[in-house]
Amino acid sequence: MADFRSLEVFYWVATLSSFRRASEQVNTTQPAISQRIAALEHEYGTLFERRSRDVALTERGRVLLGFAERFLALQAEMGAALAGTGRTTGTLRLGVSETLVHLWLSRFIERMRAEHPGISVDITVDISPNMQAALVANELDLAFLVGPITLPSLTNHPLLSVPVAFVAAPGLVTEEEPLSLGCLLRHPLVTYPRNTSPYVELRDLVLRANLLPSQIHTSASLATIVRMGIERLGICVIPPAVVRDELASGTLRILSAEPTLSDLTFTATYANRLDSHFVADAARIAQAVARTWAEAR
Structure with a gap:
């Protein structure tokens, strides 16, 4: 046998x-x-x-x-x-979208430390397509990414959805609002990398409207995108939730625009494996933290 x-x-x-x-x-x-x-x-x-x-x-x-x-x-x-103390030990290899780093990742780490003090968290910040590949290759245990990922080997738990908008420095855009897509395209746009959903949606909007595309700058670093917006290098296509402080101080503002953009929907996604039984519980904790954050907004 x-x-x-x-x-x-x-x-x-x-x-x-x-x-x-x-x-x-x-x-x-x-x-x-x-x-x-x-x-x-x-x-x-x-x-x-x-x-x-x-x-x-x-x-x-x-x-x-x-x-x-x-x-x-x-x-x-x-x-x-039979572990004696019942305390689980190990390392959680966690992939995180940078958007969520700016929202509630620190609260998740605090909850993990409280509920699983024997678990260390090894954090990788990356874009969702890369994290999906890392999950399949067993290079990550859990990822907070734009999902769900429709693969039979992966389990998805919903976290939250955040709106995406056109955000710019005051004075950069002088056209009358609400802005048409044509008016927006008179300025450079700054958003996530080419293989991400915000970029793909933006590209498809331009193609369907049969308009000449403006410059579209991309970066895997959300901090870089925000800095380019503050320095008036273009209109950012990002969730306003990640620039709450800049919006409150007047450094950036949300533009009123006619084209509507889809929300970014995040999931806690992990592979169906048996060796890390605390991964599913970490996904549960992430759901609770995301729900609390959303309710407090």
């Missing part, structure tokens, strides 16, 4: 669709991975279809995966129950 280690190896090969990536995950060699899979297939039949770049589960493999997940989940539950 298969032992826990073989089931763990099988689980990671099935989840990552790769012998190489599974070997990195469980910290062993590819020949050792192959040997364990061969032993399982000798006992249960063919579990994987070998392809040029990856592997795919057979029908037998899908059946075994269900049992493997149950065995490994029970093992994790047993370990937590």
Whole structure:
């Protein structure tokens, strides 16, 4: 009968669709991975279809995966129950959109410290497409990103939605408001990178209107976008929530414009894996913090 280690190896090969990536995950060699899979297939039949770049589960493999997940989940539950103090330890590899860094990330860290004092949080600030790829590659445990991500291997929990608007320094725009898209395009625009939803929506608005595009500057750094707006280098296309202080002081203002922009909808997204049972609880904490922040606005 298969032992826990073989089931763990099988689980990671099935989840990552790769012998190489599974070997990195469980910290062993590819020949050792192959040997364990061969032993399982000798006992249960063919579990994987070998392809040029990856592997795919057979029908037998899908059946075994269900049992493997149950065995490994029970093992994790047993370990937590017998830990003595009950205190979970480990590291949460967290990816965060910079927008949320400016809103409530510090409150989330405080709640995590209070509820999971044994968990360290390793934070990566990045754009959502990069964080999605990192989740799939098992380089992140949890990400607060623009979602949901419709992949069967990922779980999404809704966090909040924030409006996006055209924001500029006073005096930069002299046209009468509300501004048409044509008036807006007389000025440079500054927004998120090209592979993000705000940029794509902005580009599509211009294409549908059959207008000549203005300069559209992009940056992965929200702080850079805001600074460019303050220095009158263009109109920012960002959530006003991240520049509350600048709006209150009059350094920036929200422009009244006819084209409406979609809200940014954020989710707490994580891969369906068994080795970090505190990840789902971290997503729950993020939901609570986001809800409290939204209610206080």
